[in-house]
Amino acid sequence: MPSETDPRFLRSREAILNAARELLLGSGPTAVTHAQVAERAGVGRATVYRHWPQTEPLLLEAMATVPMPFLDKPTAPTQDWLRRELTAIASQLELDDVRAVSTTLANAALWDETMDARRARFAGILTDRLAAALDDAQARGEIVLTLPSREAAAMAIGPMYYRSTIERAPIDSTLIDAAMAALGTWSET
Amino acid sequence: MPSETDPRFLRSREAILNAARELLLGSGPTAVTHAQVAERAGVGRATVYRHWPQTEPLLLEAMATVPMPFLDKPTAPTQDWLRRELTAIASQLELDDVRAVSTTLANAALWDETMDARRARFAGILTDRLAAALDDAQARGEIVLTLPSREAAAMAIGPMYYRSTIERAPIDSTLIDAAMAALGTWSET
DNA sequence: CATTCTATGAGACAACTTGACTCGTAGCGA
DNA sequence: TCGCTACGAGTCAAGTTGTCTCATAGAATG
Numbered sequence: 001m002p003s004e005t006d007p008r009f010l011r012s013r014e015a016i017l018n019a020a021r022e023l024l025l026g027s028g029p030t031a032v033t034h035a036q037v038a039e040r041a042g043v044g045r046a047t048v049y050r051h052w053p054q055t056e057p058l059l060l061e062a063m064a065t066v067p068m069p070f071l072d073k074p075t076a077p078t079q080d081w082l083r084r085e086l087t088a089i090a091s092q093l094e095l096d097d098v099r100a101v102s103t104t105l106a107n108a109a110l111w112d113e114t115m116d117a118r119r120a121r122f123a124g125i126l127t128d129r130l131a132a133a134l135d136d137a138q139a140r141g142e143i144v145l146t147l148p149s150r151e152a153a154a155m156a157i158g159p160m161y162y163r164s165t166i167e168r169a170p171i172d173s174t175l176i177d178a179a180m181a182a183l184g185t186w187s188e189t
Numbered sequence: 190m191p192s193e194t195d196p197r198f199l200r201s202r203e204a205i206l207n208a209a210r211e212l213l214l215g216s217g218p219t220a221v222t223h224a225q226v227a228e229r230a231g232v233g234r235a236t237v238y239r240h241w242p243q244t245e246p247l248l249l250e251a252m253a254t255v256p257m258p259f260l261d262k263p264t265a266p267t268q269d270w271l272r273r274e275l276t277a278i279a280s281q282l283e284l285d286d287v288r289a290v291s292t293t294l295a296n297a298a299l300w301d302e303t304m305d306a307r308r309a310r311f312a313g314i315l316t317d318r319l320a321a322a323l324d325d326a327q328a329r330g331e332i333v334l335t336l337p338s339r340e341a342a343a344m345a346i347g348p349m350y351y352r353s354t355i356e357r358a359p360i361d362s363t364l365i366d367a368a369m370a371a372l373g374t375w376s377e378t
Numbered sequence: 379c380a381t382t383c384t385a386t387g388a389g390a391c392a393a394c395t396t397g398a399c400t401c402g403t404a405g406c407g408a
Numbered sequence: 409t410c411g412c413t414a415c416g417a418g419t420c421a422a423g424t425t426g427t428c429t430c431a432t433a434g435a436a437t438g
Contacts, residue, residue, distance in 0.1 A: 008405060008414050028300040030219055035395070044416040049397070096299075103296040106354045110289055111217040116357075123356045147367050154352040155367055161355065162347030163340075165295045167312045168305075178336050178344055182371035197385050197434060224424070233387040238426070 015041040016048055020062035025097050029104050032059045060114060066101045068122065069093070071129040078137035079186050082130075083176065086156060090171040093164035103165050127153040134183065145184035152183050204230040205237055209251035214286050218293050221248045249303060255290045257311065258282070260318040267326035268375050271319075272365065275345060279360040282353035292354050316342040323372065334373040341372050 019041035023031040032055055038045040052058035069092040075081045092098045109116040131149040138145050147155055156179045160171050180186075208230035212220040221244055227234040241247035258281040264270045281287045298305040320338035327334050336344055345368045349360050369375075 006406070006414065012415075026300075028297070033395085034397080045397095046399085046417085047415060050414080053397090100299055102355075103292065103299065107292040107296040108217070109357075110285075110292065111215075119355065120357070127356065146370070147363060151352075151361075151364055151367070154348040154356060154364060155371075158348035158351030159343040160347070161351050163343040166291075166308065166350065167316065167343060168298075168309070172340075174336060175340055175343060178340070178371050181335070182344075182367050195385065195435070201386075222424085223426080234425095235388085235427085236386060239385080242426090 012041075012043055012047050013051055015043055016051055016058070017062050017065055019043075020058050021065055021097075024059065024062055024104070025100050028100075029059055029108065032062065056112065056114065060118065063101045063104065063118075066097045067092075068098060068101060070125060071133070074129075074133035074136065076140070076142075078133055078140075078142050079180070081133065082156075082180060086160070086176045086179065087173075089157060090160050090176060093160055093171060099165060102161070123153075126157065130156065138184070141187060143184045143186050147183055155179060155182050201230075201232055201236050202240055204232055205240055205247070206251050206254055208232075209247050210254055210286075213248065213251055213293070214289050217289075218248055218297065221251065245301065245303065249307065252290045252293065252307075255286045256281075257287060257290065259314060260322070263318075263322035263325065265329070265331075267322055267329075267331050268369070270322065271345075271369060275349070275365045275368065276362075278346060279349050279365060282349055282360060288354060291350070312342075315346060319345065327373070330376060332373045332375050336372055344368060344371050 016037055019037045020032050023036055023040060034048045034052075034055060035045055037043075037058070038048045041048070048058075052061075069089040071085050072081075093102075105115060105119050105122065109119040127150055130153045134143065134145060134149045134152050137143045138149075145152070159175050159179050163169055163171050163175060205226055208226045209221050212225055212229060223237045223241075223244060224234055226232075226247070227237045230237070237247075241250075258278040260274050261270075282291075294304060294308050294311065298308040316339055319342045323332065323334060323338045323341050326332045327338075334341075348364050348368050352358055352360050352364060
């Protein structure tokens with residue numbers, strides 16, 4: 001990694017990352033090879049090797065350029081915040097690139113250390129944030145949880161993820177409502 | 190596809206399929222190449238080409254040798270049947286090979302027609318069977334569904350699938366109970 | 379047991395891919 | 409204007425892929 005501010009270097013880097021992302025979305029992770037990335041990026045093959053000697057870190061970094069669904073800072077009332085966030089995740093999951101990245105992550109993590117670390121970090125953030133928000137909501141008396149708060153992520157996001165990646169069907173609000181209701185009993189308002 | 194009963198043919202076929210499955214489970218779908226399969230199967234490279242000129246149908250057939258979780262014929266009461274079936278799916282999802290096959294299916298289906306057909310068939314069976322069982326239970330007054338019955342599979346299996354493939358944590362009975370409760374209101378008994 | 383059929387392993391082969399290296403050029407900062 | 413360095417193009421050896429040939433041994437048939 002020679003220079004870090006040289007425009008030529010940054011230009012190549014961006015072109016390579018874009019090409020890698022496009023290849024991933026268009027043809028899957030196996031298409032992300034030095035040769036194919038170079039051609040699509042309009043860059044010499046050697047340049048790709050110079051920037052990323054191994055394809056796997058390149059794939060990883062290209063995946064990181066896709067905006068993944070996370071949970072925003074919670075606002076009160078938690079119920080409204082959660083419905084808003086789950087709806088946002090639902091629309092993210094309709095996007096091809098989010099589907100591509102998440103299923104690639106889940107799959108590759110089974111055999112690749114680094115991918116697994118990324119998966120764990122991603123899952124951990126969602127679990128932590130949702131648990132914190134729900135614990136707080138329960139402390140404020142907004143909800144009585146029927147589930148340990150750290151299981152809420154699986155309960156809330158799982159159905160949408162399954163629907164989007166296994167059933168490949170659109171996520172409707174019914175599913176979101178049911179998932180929210182499954183977390184606990186919300187107080188009237 | 191020369192002979193169909195020749196023991197030599199069947200022996201090679203089995204050895205190849207086993208090797209392909211082992212490679213998939215041990216090193217991921219990209220490891221399933223003619224050369225690697227041949228070596229692990231203790232078979233000539235040409236033999237693998239003769240049986241499967243393309244690697245993709247081989248991978249597909251190897252995946253089909255892994256017993257995937259399905260829903261058994263429903264028995265009454267539906268509540269007991271469902272808890273039994275979901276618990277069975279939960280333990281299946283703890284197995285490396287089931288995880289490998291399901292995440293590979295979900296991922297590869299995004300770019301491969303045949304994989305996608307397999308995914309759709311798999312998802313459809315689960316959706317259909319659960320919907321039928323729940324419709325029947327509702328007709329018998331055992332449950333009042335809070336969800337269209339064809340959304341039940343996502344609601345019931347989704348959390349376990351997410352937990353197993355994204356969070357990579359064990360599935361406890363709390364999650365199963367919560368998922369069942371989310372489907373509707375079960376009658377007392 | 380002898381004969382015929384055929385799936386197989388070993389090997390040869392060309393075409394292609396991969397990863398490493400060299401060198402002249404052109405974009406960049408000073 | 410000048411030095412620096414990232415770059416593209418090209419070369420190269422090593423490895424991979426897909427195809428084909430041929431002698432052999434395993435299986436069915438009589």
